[in-house]
Amino acid sequence: MQKGSVGIDEFIELIKNNHFVEAHEVLEDEWKELKKSNQKDKAKFIQALINGATAIALWIKKRPEPSLRVWEVLQKNKHLINELEFLDKEKYFLAINILEEKFTSKNNL
Numbered sequence: 001m002q003k004g005s006v007g008i009d010e011f012i013e014l015i016k017n018n019h020f021v022e023a024h025e026v027l028e029d030e031w032k033e034l035k036k037s038n039q040k041d042k043a044k045f046i047q048a049l050i051n052g053a054t055a056i057a058l059w060i061k062k063r064p065e066p067s068l069r070v071w072e073v074l075q076k077n078k079h080l081i082n083e084l085e086f087l088d089k090e091k092y093f094l095a096i097n098i099l100e101e102k103f104t105s106k107n108n109l
Contacts, residue, residue, distance in 0.1 A: 008091045011049065015098050018109055020057035024050050041080050048077035049092075052099035059106045071103060 007030050014023035027050050034043035052074035058067035074096075081092050102109065 008088065008095060011053075012091060012095050012098065015053055015056075015095065015102065018102070020053040020060070023053040024057070042084055042086075044077045045080040045084060045092075048074045048080070049095055049099070052096070052103070056099070056102055056106055056109070059103075060109055074099065 007027050010026045011023050014020070014026060027046050031043055031046040031050060034040075034046060051070045055067045055071035055074065058064075058070060078096050081089070081096065086092055
């Protein structure tokens with residue numbers, strides 16, 4: 001899945017630079033494609049990354065309750081990475097780590 005690999009690179013760069021809304025957009029097409037092709041667990045995992053970025057964006061917009069609800073989707077589904085096959089799998093682990101670091105320090109964004 002070469003397309004996914006390119007998407008994750010851009011996603012990582014965007015979240016590193018605190019562009020969380022844009023990061024959400026980058027993986028949206030891949031998520032939709034995975035859903036259409038009935039790759040449910042991959043779709044859930046990509047949705048979890050999208051929701052991680054969205055949660056931080058909501059926090060920045062001073063919407064803590066929705067932020068925390070959306071963050072739970074990442075926490076609930078991040079384990080799926082251990083069961084899935086992705087090109088450049090280490091990049092997906094990196095994305096999770098960056099999101100978790102950013103969320104932990106979200107009051108400083």
